[in-house]
Amino acid sequence: MVKQLRWKRVPPLLLVTFSLLLPLPTDYGQAATPEEPPAAETPPSPLDASCREFHRLNSLLRDGNIPKEQARRELPRLLSRIKEEYFRENGKSFPRTDWLFPLRGYRATAVGDGPSHGYLPKGYDYYDGNRHGGHPSLDIFIHDRNQDDLDDRTGEPVAVLTITGGVVVSRETQWQEGSKLRGGKYLWLYDPSTDHLFYYAHLREVAVPVGRRVMPGEILGFVGRSGLNAHKKRSPTHLHLTCLSTTTPALLPENIYADLLRTRTVK
Numbered sequence: 001m002v003k004q005l006r007w008k009r010v011p012p013l014l015l016v017t018f019s020l021l022l023p024l025p026t027d028y029g030q031a032a033t034p035e036e037p038p039a040a041e042t043p044p045s046p047l048d049a050s051c052r053e054f055h056r057l058n059s060l061l062r063d064g065n066i067p068k069e070q071a072r073r074e075l076p077r078l079l080s081r082i083k084e085e086y087f088r089e090n091g092k093s094f095p096r097t098d099w100l101f102p103l104r105g106y107r108a109t110a111v112g113d114g115p116s117h118g119y120l121p122k123g124y125d126y127y128d129g130n131r132h133g134g135h136p137s138l139d140i141f142i143h144d145r146n147q148d149d150l151d152d153r154t155g156e157p158v159a160v161l162t163i164t165g166g167v168v169v170s171r172e173t174q175w176q177e178g179s180k181l182r183g184g185k186y187l188w189l190y191d192p193s194t195d196h197l198f199y200y201a202h203l204r205e206v207a208v209p210v211g212r213r214v215m216p217g218e219i220l221g222f223v224g225r226s227g228l229n230a231h232k233k234r235s236p237t238h239l240h241l242t243c244l245s246t247t248t249p250a251l252l253p254e255n256i257y258a259d260l261l262r263t264r265t266v267k
Helices: 012-021 046-062 068-088 126-131 257-262
Strands: 137-141 159-161 166-172 185-191 196-206 219-223 238-245
Touching (some): 046 068
Antiparallel strands (some): 185 196, 196 219
């Protein structure tokens, strides 16, 4: 006769002790293997690195933290290098016939009035940085009577577009009321195909990083009122647009009003 085995009740204390001797589970809803280290950041291309260097030097020059003669030597050489790297990395050329008007929904009638349309190059020297004289620029005004950075007709910000293609070589995304920075939030775009630097200033927002290659008509940012004088009530809301020729180290201004008359409006 087979005896029936009977399980005796194990005291609770022995159960606790026994459970402590058991191996702990390794799966708590997460991988049991160690996490892999994050992938290394992709190093910048030669073009990206050169654009970042231009941005660094341009910002130092703007703030008077680099000797002018050093800037005169280094910045033109750097632009020449950016041009070579731009085309080496299959950058495209854009003739003047491809240029577009730089404000969405506007045309050349929005440029300032008068015989010179506000273009006054006398006294300007790019290497004077934030202390430069003259006004070698065209101001393009938007419909903003209450000065809230919005178009009165649409209630929306006005997009600032690339006139031509090229690569972003410098920008400023921070500006606070009271700052003496005249351009406020701005962006510098270099077009190697026509040897021009374009300066878009007084922006509400900058939308592209340094090193970004762009096509004509892409959004760079939005019209605003940033900048020492542009923020004042007496100043209508506008885009401050400067074009410099890079064919000589002097980076001389160029009046492109006639070109803007021929550009196509982007709706």
